[in-house]
Amino acid sequence: MIRDCFRVLKVDLYTGRGYIEEIEGRNTYAGGSGLAAFLFSQLGFLDRSWDDPEQPLIFTIGPLTGYFPLMSKVVCAFKSPYHDQYAESHGGGRSALSLRFADLDALVITGKAKHPSCLVIGSRTLELNDVHYLWGKTVQRTGQILRQMAGGSGHRSILRIGPAGENRSAMACINVDTYRHFGRLGGGAVMGAKNLKAIVIVGDESFDLPPGKEYTQLFQKIYQQLTETSMMDKYHNLGTPINVGVLNGIQAMPCRNLQRTSDESISGITGETFADRALLRNTACAGCPVGCIHLGFVREKFKEPNEYLYRQVTYDHEPIFAMGAMLSVLDAFQVLTLLEASEKVGLDVMSAGVALAWATEAFEKGLISEKETLIPLKFGEAEAYSQAVKHLGTGANDFYRLLAQGTLKAAEQYGGMEFACVLGQEMAGYATGEVFFISQALGLRHSHLDAGGYSYDQKQKGKDVAQAVEFLVQDEKARVFLTSMVSCLFAREVYQEDTLVDCLNAVGYQSLAENVDSVSRRIQQMRWQMRIRTGFDPESVKIPERFKEVVTWRGAMDKNYLDSLQKVYTKRILEMAKLEKSVLPRKEGIRKEDEHA
Amino acid sequence: MKILSTPRMERCIGCHSCSLACARLVYKHLSWNTAGIRIHSTGGLSTGFEAKPCLACNPAPCAMACPTGAFSQRNGGGVVVNKKLCIRCGACAETCPVDAIYLDSSGEPFVCIQCGRCVQFCPHDCLEMVEVPTHATLDEGQKEVGV
Secondary structure, eight states: OOOSSEEEEEEETTTTEEEEEEEOOHHHHOSHHHHHHHHHHHHOOTTSOTTOTTSOEEEEOOTTTTTSTTOOOEEEEEEOTTTSSEEEEEEOTTHHHHHHHTTOSEEEEESOOSSSEEEEEETTEEEEEEOGGGTTOOHHHHHHHHHHHSSOTTSEEEEEOOHHHHTTOTTBOEEETTTEEEOSSSHHHHHHHTTEEEEEEEOOOOEEOOSSSHHHHHHHHHHHHHHHSGGGHHHHTTOTTHHHHHHHHTTOSOBTTTTBSOOTTGGGGSHHHIIIIIEEEEEOOTTOSSOOEEEEEEEEEEETTTEEEEEEEEEOHHHHHHHTGGGTOOOHHHHHHHHHHHHHHTBOHHHHHHHHHHHHHHHHTTSSOHHHHSSOOOTTOHHHHHHHHHHHHHTOSHHHHHHTTOHHHHHHHHSOGGGOOEESEEOOSOOOOHHHHHHHHHSTTSOTTSSOHHHHHHHOOSOOHHHHHHHHHHHHHHHHHHHHHTOOGGGTTTSOHHHHHHHHHHTTOHHHHHTHHHHHHHHHHHHHHHHHHTTOOGGGOOOOHHHHTOEETTEEOOHHHHHHHHHHHHHHHHHHTOGGGOOSOOOOOOOOHHHHO | OEEEEOTTGGGOOOOOHHHHHHHHHTSOEEOSSSSSOOEEESSSGGGOEEEOOOOOOSSOHHHHHOSSSSEEEOTTSSEEEOGGGOOOOOHHHHHOTTOOOEEOTTOOEEOOOSOOTTGGGOTTOOOEEEEOOOGGGOOTTGGGOOO
């Protein structure tokens, strides 16, 4: 290990100054998700709005980051503009290794910069630079300019926001190294509210490895599992878009604002079609030999007769679902064009696509008109959506500004709640059944990755409510330890608990290795306590009617099963979050508000 | 004798497994800097990646620049490193024409020693150890042949 405590850099954007704090608690909070929840419990303000400048924006890595392959993710925690509650979002790229080699377990940013700014940190660097000239620039242009300005090429990570984050859209993402994102729940708006256009993390430190051969031999074993077996084929071959055809085949692919669960023309946007026609190459997060990031291209004729330009765009199952199937845009290149439009303005592409799907149906039903949408929206009309994405990202009018705060907020004003495809936030690309719907609607991050509900729906034939809820709770517990290490969840088959124990032992975290189960449970509880204390009420979550009308290969949704799942899962969540048994530490963190009152 | 070559870098996915392996296995470090091969994007991630390996010069300018003999000429190209002799003057890195030598914050140099241990960690076979003629078997003028 590098050290058994957490080395945390706290940066105050009011002053541009930071300070390093070494914090005990490795055996209690582990890192990643656990460390983020702990830091938020110390430094966050549960009863203040998400955009209060004192609210922290937290980035954490884990004890295994950089030590083993696919330990390549960062947890970002903040109070979300989407629901004004505690939120986590996960991202990769080079951010995890950059933080590791900047010699930081966590970066905590508080305050608000006087000017649009770029924070540059490294093991021997801390600068807050005025970059007012980047405000309003697209994510891509911002990246291009910062690459020229900042040192450390190849061994740094550049996090930045686009106009959506500047406009405080609750759908604004934080772009990481061009092709990855802290996508969901509005982290980009938190940066925007802090006048923070970008963060450059320079990874310029090195560390001694544990003595002996145990570590290198274990690394070799895991590396071989990942690269020489078929375990990761799905991810580097067709990548996650392999799901598009599979889900469509079992009537579980959300299409046309979830009016359908399959589309006969889906072949235009399957993983196979993207690979055959649009795939340029793969790339990877630093520290991951799998290379699941698939890059397609957009080719555009900008002048007759034969003047072309091209751009590279990353694609995955979820973006194809959101900007393809949900909008009935069933041509791979049109989907890539919409993904690029979304990337430019810095929108979370999943939320944006689902929101526009609702807007299209609302337009068709006459609930809204061109007065609101500025252009006529129609399923399948990619050119209109390209403009609509820009309107949504830039907040072109009151309608788009409201929609950018969440589909339900727009539906509350204009109607159409029943067909708003929202499960805590805009849905993910699975219409597998009741367990998934409840899993996302009540899940801590409202993410399809909180627990494998979509998998449970496909594997289990019965409707045993207690068994399903137990699966969600236990699966979440296992995943929360992975996201405390911080592993990519694609490696969850490799990093089973026994392997994680070996990894922790090999790098010197014996105490943590001995207590994986209890630490996992504690972190799981801490996160739920944070959600509940910031206002989450699982009992009040309403599943829109559209989800109850879904028909899959298993038939129509069972409303009683759905209701029972929600009731029982709610009960379990509230039990986990019981405040009288709070596992949240007593607040003793340093408050800065007095200095700036 | 073999030297490290990077013939298929257009396949590189930027995972840094080669750098991490070199640091781990050769220099006993957790690092992507203190390694004999380092990966950079070629002007932004959209343009792919390039490696910064030692090109195994023969004669090696870095060995000639080293004032203490810490770097000496390796038979077949490249250098043999004796860290104990290094005074951390940085002359090697300054002289290297392709920026293949990394100096850490203390001035310690890190360079490829042509061991090839990184090769097996490249998931896309970008790297390869290739045989090169040594001085002992080389006819006069032969090393000028080829492009």
